[in-house]
Amino acid sequence: MKNFLTLQSVETVLGHLRALPVLPAETVPLTDALGRRLAEALHAPADLPGFDRSTVDGFAVRARDVFGAQEGSPALLECVGDCPMGAVPDISLQPGQCARILTGGMLPEGADCVVMVEYSRPAGGNMVELTRTQAPGDHVVMRDEDAAAGDCIIPAGRKLRPQEIGLLASFGQKDVAVRRAPRVAIISTGDEVVPIGSEPRPGQVRDVNSYSLAALCRSAGAEPTLAGLVRDDAEALRRTVLAALDEADVVVVSGGSSAGMRDHTVDVFTSVPGSELLTHGVAISPGKPFILARSGGKCLMGLPGHVSSALVCAHAF
Known part of the structure; x- marks a missing residue:
């Protein structure tokens, strides 16, 4: 049996995530900026509304x-x-x-x-x-009640909601610099997991996690890709993870995150050239066997295969 590393607190794991580099900036039309993260703080160029x-x-x-x-x-x-x-x-x-x-x-x-x-x-x-x-x-x-010239009205990193979009429009911002949307590759693992179009035999379950995790990513402003369903085979999982890293900023593997004989995720992550294991085990329930690693500026996450545990970890981290 493999051993967990010392369980880390949720805040410690979040600290690891905050230390990852931010994605590069790109300029998009204001109409496409909803849900994106502002790349640079916005300072009011003039008073708003500008008259009493x-x-x-x-x-x-x-x-x-x-x-x-x-x-x-x-x-x-x-x-x-x-x-x-x-x-x-x-x-x-x-x-x-x-x-x-x-x-x-x-x-x-x-x-x-x-x-x-x-x-x-x-x-x-x-x-x-x-x-x-x-x-x-x-x-x-009053002329400067909504904003006074020079005030920081939207800080860098703020997720743009409809009200921020309106504020940008009020200052004539037709285009806005935002962080590129993260590309997330989602991989499901398990000999018992089958595609959702299949009829599960006794002992099998449909691949729920790929779709629920993709929906969660999309709601957070990311661009998810379903990168495959892999059996409990370490080499097959390693090939799939390496291929996903070529295109994605974040690779998420659901299943195989614990410490059993068929749990290969942590070994696959540590085999990635230049990777660093940051977390294997977190003080959260459900979701204790969460894995976090990095490869350069990219993030590798291992989630439990259980549907509730996977969603709790994905929501928290």
């Missing part, structure tokens, strides 16, 4: 002009015009003046808040009664 804008329909005012306003004692202001959408207002509010504004409109010079239209009523001519006290900044997105 209203979040409601109503009247742009000076907060001091509506101080104390209420239903029975409204503030009486002169409406001196409208704030056009998508343009700079040509109005500068003076004491006692207001301007009509729509959601998303730019505040005119002199205004510092907005009173919702629900709290207004006409008072004849250009005069408007406003029945709600407001503080400076009420119902307003």
Whole structure:
């Protein structure tokens, strides 16, 4: 019987993984960047949204002009015009003046808040009664509220979600530098494992791990390849692993990771030229016989053959 190495903690194994080199960068269209890792930190090239804008329909005012306003004692202001959408207002509010504004409109010079239209009523001519006290900044997105010029708004390595894609679009980033998607080769092993299109005989099981692991890889932003189903044969497994290493950044072998006579994964990994065994055994359950090795900048992972154990290890590491 082979012996496990000393069981390592999950955090120790994650430390080994963090020490692996990152993949090279490539530039892709923003439409293809979802789920990719940002290669370089993004700093805001300008303030966002870049102007003070209203979040409601109503009247742009000076907060001091509506101080104390209420239903029975409204503030009486002169409406001196409208704030056009998508343009700079040509109005500068003076004491006692207001301007009509729509959601998303730019505040005119002199205004510092907005009173919702629900709290207004006409008072004849250009005069408007406003029945709600407001503080400076009420119902307003300030010019640098989303981002201030020079701020780091997306750190390097962040996985780009829909909200980051939108943020990049708001700064006009049609293309973005991301890390190349990892290429993962998945190999299943076991004399008892048969292709999913086969009818298992007594004692046999279909190859579940190749497909569940590929789905997990794909959900994490990787490009998985099913690299074969190998019997419990050390030389056959070694040939398959070496061939997979020619194309993949990560080679995952499910099955054969324990210490029995038919468990060849650790010996195959250590036979790869220039390889270094980092972990054989981790303090996790299920998944104790997890194997981690590296060959240059490439990663070799040995997962237990049991479906639950394989998925737990793959999810954790």
